[in-house]
Amino acid sequence: MRAEVPTGTCAPLEHAAGTMTTIIDVENVSKRFGNLLAVDRCSLKVEKGSITGLIGPNGAGKTTMFNMVAGAFAPTSGKILLDGKDVTGLPAHELFSRGLLRTFQIAQEFSNMTALENLMMVPANQSGENVINAFFRRGRVMHEERGTRGQAEEVMQLLRLTHVKNERAGNLSGGQKKLLELGRVMMTEPRVVLLDEIAAGVNRTLLNDLAAAVERLNKEKGLTFFVIEHDMDLIARLCDPVIVMAAGSVMMQGPMEEIRRHEGVIEAYFGGGKVEKRA
Numbered sequence: 207m208r209a210e211v212p213t214g215t216c217a218p219l220e221h222a223a224g225t226m227t228t229i230i231d232v233e234n235v236s237k238r239f240g241n242l243l244a245v246d247r248c249s250l251k252v253e254k255g256s257i258t259g260l261i262g263p264n265g266a267g268k269t270t271m272f273n274m275v276a277g278a279f280a281p282t283s284g285k286i287l288l289d290g291k292d293v294t295g296l297p298a299h300e301l302f303s304r305g306l307l308r309t310f311q312i313a314q315e316f317s318n319m320t321a322l323e324n325l326m327m328v329p330a331n332q333s334g335e336n337v338i339n340a341f342f343r344r345g346r347v348m349h350e351e352r353g354t355r356g357q358a359e360e361v362m363q364l365l366r367l368t369h370v371k372n373e374r375a376g377n378l379s380g381g382q383k384k385l386l387e388l389g390r391v392m393m394t395e396p397r398v399v400l401l402d403e404i405a406a407g408v409n410r411t412l413l414n415d416l417a418a419a420v421e422r423l424n425k426e427k428g429l430t431f432f433v434i435e436h437d438m439d440l441i442a443r444l445c446d447p448v449i450v451m452a453a454g455s456v457m458m459q460g461p462m463e464e465i466r467r468h469e470g471v472i473e474a475y476f477g478g479g480k481v482e483k484r485a
């Protein structure tokens with residue numbers, strides 16, 4: 207299965223030399239499930255500092271692509287580079303240690319702890335988690351905890367959650383819990399975050415908060431995002447470029463305005479209808 211690829215639109219976006227660095231480079235990657243070729247020789251790039259969108263109709267191969275990039279499973283063929291290094295087939299925890307994280311990969315919040323404590327729990331390898339360290343090196347542990355608290359407070363501020371920092375996490379609203387989840391991701395100090403349908407089940411107001419948080423993390427922390435999303439308004443607001451997949455192939459990529467106008471995309475993605483904006 208292969209979508210027809212409009213001539214000249216399949217190549218990765220060209221940027222002026224030296225102005226952009228590729229952080230994720232997917233080269234000619236395929237994934238076969240039995241007889242089904244879910245991803246068929248796809249190449250795409252995510253540039254450092256970008257919020258890159260991945261859209262396409264149901265069954266286009268987006269989640270399969272994400273699973274390969276996030277290390278959930280290996281491609282059947284092709285190569286995936288992270289910061290120019292071959293990471294094809296590496297498991298998620300290896301990619302995590304190299305700064306790539308998929309949201310909702312971290313365990314759910316501890317509902318009996320406060321929002322702030324939930325963030326402070328996250329950083330790996332805290333000496334305080336080790337009883338021997340806690341007993342013999344109290345100074346170092348206290349120093350680390352002060353640092354972690356400071357970092358957690360900063361993340362809270364970035365996500366505009368400071369007013370609920372002492373609230374039990376279990377008492378937060380659904381949207382605040384999603385923001386807290388983003389905060390837990392931030393505490394691991396990732397460099398690139400894969401966001402999987404954050405709009406699903408979230409109302410407009412909360413979605414605005416989430417989108418604003420992603421924008422702030424991108425602008426203020428330089429964090430790169432790779433986003434799968436069915437909500438076109440959210441994609442249009444956040445993402446540039448947007449990559450379109452259809453029937454296992456990368457069809458085109460560019461700014462959302464261009465995507466909305468592209469006849470091949472309208473045909474393949476929207477079945478010939480208009481690219482609807484959500485009411």
Ligand SMILES: Nc1ncnc2c1ncn2[C@@H]1O[C@H](COP(=O)(O)OP(=O)(O)OP(=O)(O)O)[C@@H](O)[C@H]1O
Binds near residue numbers: 239244263
């Ligand atoms: N583990 C699997 N085993 C067998 N087939 C699979 C598996 N995962 C995905 N597929 C198939 O691969 C194709 C691509 O699926 P994928 O979930 O990647 O699409 P998608 O673009 O994410 O779709 P959606 O927007 O509906 O989530 C589909 O035909 C799907 O049924």
